[in-house]
Amino acid sequence: MSILSSDMLGRVLDVVSKRADEKNTEKLRQLEALTSETTDLASLNKAKLQFPWFWVLISIFIFPLGLWWTAVLADSIFGFPFDIADLPTPDMRAWAGDMIRWLFYVGSVTAALKVVSK
Numbered sequence: 001m002s003i004l005s006s007d008m009l010g011r012v013l014d015v016v017s018k019r020a021d022e023k024n025t026e027k028l029r030q031l032e033a034l035t036s037e038t039t040d041l042a043s044l045n046k047a048k049l050q051f052p053w054f055w056v057l058i059s060i061f062i063f064p065l066g067l068w069w070t071a072v073l074a075d076s077i078f079g080f081p082f083d084i085a086d087l088p089t090p091d092m093r094a095w096a097g098d099m100i101r102w103l104f105y106v107g108s109v110t111a112a113l114k115v116v117s118k
Contacts, residue, residue: 046113062103065096 048054068084075084087093 045109049109049113058103061099065099066103069096069100 072084074080075082087096
């Protein structure tokens with residue numbers, strides 16, 4: 001009895017151990033794939049931020065929006081007699097907010113990359 005139960009217990013433990021190893025191996029493969037994909041995306045973003053034409057194209061959108069935003073803020077602070085109109089649609093307001101946030105995010109990432117690269 002003792003020999004049978006210890007042999008069966010050993011087999012059960014071997015099966016459980018083998019399944020745990022298979023699950024850990026699969027999780028490790030998934031983690032390696034995710035790490036590889038993240039590294040590739042980081043390399044692409046770094047290359048994009050170092051490309052001068054990227055900044056030219058971005059400035060086409062950001063510069064007029066920044067001027068408008070500055071005019072709105074100056075009008076609200078100093079109360080100029082002329083009225084700076086709000087953007088006409090909620091979609092345009094959302095887009096403007098996204099562009100301003102995106103500018104600060106990209107600026108922060110660029111500054112971080114310069115610090116890390118030195």
